[in-house]
Amino acid sequence: MSTLAAPLPVHREASPGARVLRRLRRRRAAIVGLWVVVGFILLALFAPWIAPYDPLQTSWSAVRKAPSAAHWFGTDEIGRDVLSRVIWGTRASLLAGLVSVSISLACGVPIGLLAGYVGGPVDALISRMTDAMLACPFLILAIALAAFLGPSLTNAMIAIGVTATPVFIRLTRAQVLAVKVEDYVEAARALGNPPWRIALRHVLPNAISPLIVQATLAIAAAVIAEASLSFLGLGQQPPAPSWGSMLNTAKNYIDNAPWMAIWPGLSIFLLVLSFNLVGDGLRDALDPRRV
Amino acid sequence: MFNYLVQRLATIIPTLFFVSVLIFGLQQLLPGDAALILAGEDNDPTVIAHLRSTMHLDEPFPVRYAYWAGGVLKGDLGESQRIKKPVLDLILEKLPVTLELACIAMVIALVIGVTAGVVSAVAKDSVWDYAANVVALWGLSTPNFWLGIMMILLFSVTLGWLPASGYVSPFEDLKGNLATMIMPAFVLGNAIAAVLMRHTRSAMLQVLSSDYVRTARAKGLDERVVVIKHALRNALIPIITLGALEFGTLLSGAVLTEQVFSVPGFGKLIVDAVFNRDYAVVQGVVLFTATAYIALNLCADVGYFLANPRLRG
Numbered sequence: 297m298s299t300l301a302a303p304l305p306v307h308r309e310a311s312p313g314a315r316v317l318r319r320l321r322r323r324r325a326a327i328v329g330l331w332v333v334v335g336f337i338l339l340a341l342f343a344p345w346i347a348p349y350d351p352l353q354t355s356w357s358a359v360r361k362a363p364s365a366a367h368w369f370g371t372d373e374i375g376r377d378v379l380s381r382v383i384w385g386t387r388a389s390l391l392a393g394l395v396s397v398s399i400s401l402a403c404g405v406p407i408g409l410l411a412g413y414v415g416g417p418v419d420a421l422i423s424r425m426t427d428a429m430l431a432c433p434f435l436i437l438a439i440a441l442a443a444f445l446g447p448s449l450t451n452a453m454i455a456i457g458v459t460a461t462p463v464f465i466r467l468t469r470a471q472v473l474a475v476k477v478e479d480y481v482e483a484a485r486a487l488g489n490p491p492w493r494i495a496l497r498h499v500l501p502n503a504i505s506p507l508i509v510q511a512t513l514a515i516a517a518a519v520i521a522e523a524s525l526s527f528l529g530l531g532q533q534p535p536a537p538s539w540g541s542m543l544n545t546a547k548n549y550i551d552n553a554p555w556m557a558i559w560p561g562l563s564i565f566l567l568v569l570s571f572n573l574v575g576d577g578l579r580d581a582l583d584p585r586r587v
Numbered sequence: 588m589f590n591y592l593v594q595r596l597a598t599i600i601p602t603l604f605f606v607s608v609l610i611f612g613l614q615q616l617l618p619g620d621a622a623l624i625l626a627g628e629d630n631d632p633t634v635i636a637h638l639r640s641t642m643h644l645d646e647p648f649p650v651r652y653a654y655w656a657g658g659v660l661k662g663d664l665g666e667s668q669r670i671k672k673p674v675l676d677l678i679l680e681k682l683p684v685t686l687e688l689a690c691i692a693m694v695i696a697l698v699i700g701v702t703a704g705v706v707s708a709v710a711k712d713s714v715w716d717y718a719a720n721v722v723a724l725w726g727l728s729t730p731n732f733w734l735g736i737m738m739i740l741l742f743s744v745t746l747g748w749l750p751a752s753g754y755v756s757p758f759e760d761l762k763g764n765l766a767t768m769i770m771p772a773f774v775l776g777n778a779i780a781a782v783l784m785r786h787t788r789s790a791m792l793q794v795l796s797s798d799y800v801r802t803a804r805a806k807g808l809d810e811r812v813v814v815i816k817h818a819l820r821n822a823l824i825p826i827i828t829l830g831a832l833e834f835g836t837l838l839s840g841a842v843l844t845e846q847v848f849s850v851p852g853f854g855k856l857i858v859d860a861v862f863n864r865d866y867a868v869v870q871g872v873v874l875f876t877a878t879a880y881i882a883l884n885l886c887a888d889v890g891y892f893l894a895n896p897r898l899r900g
Contacts, residue, residue: 297759314860341675380810429600430604431884432877435839440873442893443861444616524843526730528858547736547847551744 298432319581326577331391332570340386347376351384356422360553368557373493373545380447381537382559388538389567392453392531393515401511404464405500411465412472413495422465429462438521449522449538451533456521460514467510471503478502512578516571523564539564591892593765595885598764604878607659610870611652617866625668625866664874665867674871675845677856683853684754688775689837695776696783697830701778701823704787708795709814718785726781731840735774735847742770752849770847775840779833786829790822824891831887835880 320326339346348368355375369378411422429437437469441455475481476499484498525531526540534541539560546557617624622638627681638644643651658665664674707719743751753761794800795818802812803817842854849855853872860868 324737367818369799424601425605426604428609428877429766431606432873433835434841435842436873436876439842439857439861440610440869441616442870444866446618503791518726523730524732527843529847530861534750543733543736547739550736550740552742553816554740556732557736557740561730561736564730564733565728568730571726572728586854 316578316581319579323577323580325573326581329570329573329577332566333574336386336390336567336570339383340390343384345378345408347380347383349380351376351380354508360549363555369559370553373544373553373554376578377557378542378556379543382539384421384537385539385542385560385563386567388449388526388532388536389519389522389564391450392456393519393567393571395453396457396460396518396522397511397514398456399483400464400514401490402509403458403463405468405507406466406522406554407461408468409495409500412469413476413491413499419469420573423469426462426465429459430464432459432465434459434517435521435524439527439528439530442525446532447530449526449532449536452522452525456518457526461520463510463514465510466506467506468503471506472499475499475502509575509579509582512571512575516575519564519568519571592889595888599881599885602881603878606719606881607656607874608652610874610877611655613870613873614866617649624864632822640746659874664871667865667868669860669863669865670757675875677868678871678875681851681853681856685838685841685854687757688768688772688841688844688850688852689834691772692775692779692837692840693781693830693833696779696833700761700778700780700783701787701819701826703820704784704813704826705791705819707784707879708788708791711792713807719788723781723784726784728779730843731778732779733845735771738770739772739847750848751857754850754852757866767848767850771844771850775837775844778840779830779836782836783826783830786876787822791818794822828887828891829850831883831890834883835876838876838880 297302298322326442337556339456351543353376355371358375359369360373361371361375367377369382372378372381379391392581404523407422411419432440438452438459442452445451445455481494481498484494522531523538523540526538527544529541529544532538532541534545541556542560546553549556608711610747614621620643622635622642623630625638625642626634643654655665662675664678666673667677669711670677703719703722707716710716739751744748750767751768754767757764795814800818801812804814808817838853841852843858844850845852845854846858857869857872860872
């Protein structure tokens with residue numbers, strides 16, 4: 297008779313990433329948001345194959361036609377298929393969201409790290425400049441920047457990215473100030489590590505969680521900002537499709553072609569809502585106090 | 588109190604300095620010769636020469652900034668190239684319209700946001716709490732220009748209840764004024780209501796679990812009195828401060844809302860200036876907005892300081 301004892305359960309410590317994913321998976325709204333974002337990314341990537349028509353192709357025989365089997369979302373004022381333009385417009389919105397937040401991160405994190413880690417007059421100077429930028433309302437500063445740079449999608453992305461940078465500077469600085477007094481940072485310093493190594497290897501990785509949450513929420517804000525600038529004529533230039541510029545045209549035909557306004561607006565709403573849901577979920581999943 | 592005010596004012600001066608450098612620096616972004624661009628399409632050599640001398644374009648950046656800042660300190664924000672009027676006059680002309688819009692929007696935001704926040708905190712984890720959170724998420728995710736277009740579709744085109752655009756002065760026709768302002772104000776207040784709702788909810792949840800609320804309940808006070816008199820009054824202090832800080836969001840939102848509803852305010856002024864390449868107006872509007880925001884921030888801080896006995900010490 298075998299008397300072998302049952303094997304003892306092995307307790308493996310899950311990695312931080314796996315823990316966050318497990319917590320995120322428990323938040324149903326965040327998962328739904330994530331799937332919708334993935335859906336939009338797929339739409340943007342495969343737009344040439346998914347869109348039923350060329351988004352720039354005009355048809356004078358199909359001007360402002362209501363939604364039908366041939367044109368699911370109807371057609372616009374010069375007979376272009378609204379569904380195809382909405383699908384292609386995903387590219388401008390997602391690109392604006394991702395590129396402008398990348399600009400904010402690329403500028404904001406190193407400057408915030410410098411301010412928080414070095415301190416003293418450098419910190420004071422950076423903090424006052426950040427205050428100055430934060431004193432200008434976000435969209436008004438973005439409009440002014442885009443106006444001086446000239447209207448185009450690239451300039452709109454730069455304007456949004458630069459305008460959103462101070463939030464990342466402030467957040468990184470605050471995180472670094474909290475982390476740099478921890479014992480492990482002191483230990484790294486005592487071991488003789490150079491300051492840049494301590495800042496990059498020990499301080500930054502431990503300050504990154506709130507930055508991830510903020511970046512996700514900032515993408516949502518950037519998508520709205522790009523749509524706003526395009527709505528005002530300062531973003532993606534016609535005839536290239538963008539949800540904001542589609543709405544700008546649609547408002548002139550609201551009484552006889554409301555479908556031109558409904559679908560691009562609904563797309564902005566859905567994409568922004570999804571990023572907000574993911575951001576909220578990530579904030580809960582990354583915050584140990586909320587478990 | 589005096590020391591606190593001096594301290595706060597001392598931090599404002601460098602901020603204002605950097606704001607002015609930032610806004611003046613925008614001019615540097617213009618590609619090519621600024622005088623050529625500012626002169627517009629006619630390229631009139633006399634206009635170009637005039638611009639070059641009045642704007643000191645041949646001087647280095649710090650000197651030009653000093654001339655400009657000196658003018659700003661005397662209330663001279665430059666002159667509109669298109670309308671040929673001082674920028675400050677244009678701003679002051681349009682400001683009352685936007686202020687009226689912002690005030691109505693703020694009232695709407697406070698009524699919706701605070702009510703929804705209180706209901707969702709009192710009935711935590713109920714259907715009402717869930718509904719209020721969904722409404723807040725909707726408010727935060729809806730682009731206000733789209734909401735404006737959808738409201739025009741519903742209330743002007745389909746139902747015919749309200750005018751789709753335009754503006755009537757309240758001194759001429761108060762009813763007509765409210766009819767033109769209610770939709771833009773609701774659109775503008777919508778996003779702020781969402782932010783206020785979230786903050787009211789968390790402030791109320793914190794206050795409702797405090798000892799003095801428990802004491803009030805233990806005394807057998809009516810729940811309504813406990814919520815409104817004891818809890819809400821204390822939770823309102825940070826909310827009112829937040830309301831003042833949301834002023835920037837209101838002004839940003841007003842740019843788009845005024846565009847959708849053709850309201851001739853501050854926001855429309857900056858958009859028209861952008862398209863007419865009237866850069867002095869763009870700079871003037873940004874500078875004015877930022878200064879107003881900083882001043883309001885200061886008022887909110889002082890208000891918070893006065894309202895909170897613990898800070899006064």
